[in-house]
Each structure stands twice: as C-alpha cells, then as structure tokens.
Amino acid sequence: MEPIVEIQNITKVFKKINAVSDLSFSIHKGDVYGFLGQNGAGKSTTMRMLLGLIFPDSGRIIINGQEFNNGKRHLLRHIGAIIERPDMYGYLSGWDNLKIFAALTDRSIPATRLHAVLEQVGLKGREKDKVKTYSYGMKQRLGIAIALVHEPDLLILDEPTNGLDPQGIADIRELIRSLSRDHGKTVLVSSHLLHEIEQVATRMLVLHKGKKIAEGMLSDLLNPNEMLVQVGVIPAGQVQARIAASSWQPMLVGASADQLTFKLHKDNIPELNRWLVMNGVNVTEIRSKHSLEDHFLSLTNDQATATRAI
Numbered sequence: 001m002e003p004i005v006e007i008q009n010i011t012k013v014f015k016k017i018n019a020v021s022d023l024s025f026s027i028h029k030g031d032v033y034g035f036l037g038q039n040g041a042g043k044s045t046t047m048r049m050l051l052g053l054i055f056p057d058s059g060r061i062i063i064n065g066q067e068f069n070n071g072k073r074h075l076l077r078h079i080g081a082i083i084e085r086p087d088m089y090g091y092l093s094g095w096d097n098l099k100i101f102a103a104l105t106d107r108s109i110p111a112t113r114l115h116a117v118l119e120q121v122g123l124k125g126r127e128k129d130k131v132k133t134y135s136y137g138m139k140q141r142l143g144i145a146i147a148l149v150h151e152p153d154l155l156i157l158d159e160p161t162n163g164l165d166p167q168g169i170a171d172i173r174e175l176i177r178s179l180s181r182d183h184g185k186t187v188l189v190s191s192h193l194l195h196e197i198e199q200v201a202t203r204m205l206v207l208h209k210g211k212k213i214a215e216g217m218l219s220d221l222l223n224p225n226e227m228l229v230q231v232g233v234i235p236a237g238q239v240q241a242r243i244a245a246s247s248w249q250p251m252l253v254g255a256s257a258d259q260l261t262f263k264l265h266k267d268n269i270p271e272l273n274r275w276l277v278m279n280g281v282n283v284t285e286i287r288s289k290h291s292l293e294d295h296f297l298s299l300t301n302d303q304a305t306a307t308r309a310i
C-alpha cells in the first residue's frame with residue numbers, strides 16, 4: 001500500500017545548524033506514528049516541512065504519491081495539523097470557531113460534518129459555550145476538531161500534551177487512541193517524552209540532533225531482552241570486587257554506594273539474585289525496568305557519545 005507520506009532524505013540547515021539531516025521515513029494509513037526527540041531534535045522543523053511552512057534544502061516529500069513542493073500546495077488538503085497553539089476567537093462559541101475555520105478550507109463543509117467532528121473530539125454538548133470559558137484541554141480538542149474538519153488523511157500533532165494538566169494529558173492521549181481505533185485516522189504525533197509516545201504510538205521514530213537514530217514498531221524498539229535491573233545492596237564496595245572477578249562484570253552498567261545496576265535478560269534476574277546472596281551480599285531490593293525511556297536515553301546517549309568520538 002502506498003504511504004500517505006513518504007519523506008526521502010530531507011535535509012534542512014538553518015545558518016550553520018543542521019536542524020534535519022538526511023531524514024527518511026514513511027507514514028502508512030492507520031499508523032499512529034510517534035516522533036520522539038529531545039528539545040531541538042528537529043521534530044518541529046520536519047513537521048513544518050510537511051506542512052509547506054518551510055521547504056527542505058534537499059530531499060523529497062511525497063504526499064499520496066505526488067511530490068510536494070511550492071507549486072503543489074493543494075496536496076496540503078490531505079493533511080490537518082496543530083503545530084503552534086491554535087489561535088481561536090475566545091468570545092465566540094466553539095461551534096462558531098469551527099464554522100469559521102471550516103469556511104477557510106477549499107471545500108464546502110456541511111453542518112453534519114461539524115457535529116460529527118465535535119463528537120469525535122468529545123466536545124459535543126459544549127459547542128455553544130464561548131471558547132474563553134473552555135479549559136486548556138478543551139481548547140486543544142477544539143484545535144484538533146479544526147484540524148480534522150476537512151477530513152485529512154493525516155493528522156499532525158506537535159507536542160499536543162504540552163502545558164496540559166494530568167487529566168488534560170490523559171484526555172488527549174485517549175482522544176488520539178480513539179481517533180485511530182474508532183475513526184481510522186492516521187496520526188503523526190511528536191513528544192520529547194517517551195512515556196507519551198509509548199502510550200499512543202504504533203510506530204516510532206527517534207530523532208536526535210536532526211538525525212534518525214531508531215525507527216520501527218514500538219514492540220521491536222522495546223527490546224525485551226534488555227532489562228535494566230537495579231539491585232539495592234549493603235555494602236556495595238566489596239561486592240564490586242567480587243563482581244569484577246565474575247561473569248556478571250560485563251552486565252554491570254552502574255554502581256553507587258548502595259546500588260548496582262545491571263543490564264541483562266529478564267531470565268537472568270533470579271540467577272543474579274542467588275549469586276549475590278551466596279556471595280554474602282545483603283540484597284535490599286531488586287527492581288527491573290522495561291521502560292522504553294531507558295532505551296531512548298541509551299540510544300540518544302550512545303549517539304551523543306558516538307558523535308563526540310568522531
């Protein structure tokens with residue numbers, strides 16, 4: 001199946017900053033594509049290129065099989081986005097705001113569509129209220145309704161949970177899931193928090209200093225063979241000497257006064273525990289983490305180290 005968006009080797013340089021370097025990826029129908037990267041990684045720059053707000057210095061962007069450039073702005077009708085904070089008229093109702101933005105699109109959008117999209121974002125019943133009375137989360141949902149009103153093939157959300165309270169974050173997360181699950185939407189969502197991406201995405205791309213450092217199905221990137229195991233020990237000092245002389249040494253990735261950290265397969269945890277106890281170590285706790293956060297951090301750190309080494 002042809003991807004909705006295909007990015008081929010795009011590069012964007014601002015003065016001397018390589019905001020995006022030789023980046024390629026594809027988004028297919030039904031994907032919730034997570035775009036993960038620390039601040040300044042190049043996420044917004046890539047999204048802005050996808051929206052024709054800026055153009056790449058080199059490389060190609062293909063939308064629904066056609067190369068996108070300044071002369072092909074009509075291709076943008078396939079995309080809906082919230083990139084910066086959506087500007088709305090606070091003294092008008094949610095309904096009127098939606099109507100105004102719908103009128104700005106290149107097609108005539110019937111009232112039934114406005115109702116449907118308000119329903120999709122969970123604002124039905126509140127559409128007559130003035131936007132200035134909306135919570136920040138509701139404004140964000142209205143922004144998503146505006147982005148969806150012309151029925152785009154791809155919805156782009158740049159850090160949609162930024163600045164929301166925990167309930168607002170949970171609501172947006174659930175909204176993204178429901179847009180995908182119940183309404184078959186394809187979504188590109190960015191975040192600097194792996195935790196956020198982890199909860200909504202089906203595929204993920206990790207961007208670091210403008211470069212792709214990982215891409216794939218979330219389940220593959222999770223790397224189940226590598227658990228980070230933190231062992232509380234008393235005292236840690238002598239233990240380290242014993243570990244150094246044992247087969248556990250290559251798996252030891254960190255040590256402090258009262259904690260040792262190993263990277264190993266889950267199945268090895270009981271064996272490690274037995275070995276520590278048999279060697280007279282007082283184990284106070286064992287915690288294993290499977291969070292993609294560590295994986296993400298190790299990816300970005302490895303990359304940073306690799307870059308420094310060059």
Ligand SMILES: Nc1ncnc2c1ncn2[C@@H]1O[C@H](COP(=O)(O)OP(=O)(O)OP(=O)(O)O)[C@@H](O)[C@H]1O
Nearest residue numbers: 014015017019037038039040041042043044045046
């Ligand atoms: N218009 C611009 N002029 C100069 N430099 C820019 C411009 N836009 C972005 N940059 C630089 O390009 C790099 C990538 O920025 P970008 O905004 O794409 O990152 P990001 O991953 O979206 O991070 P953030 O979440 O902080 O926005 C940064 O170093 C940024 O300072």
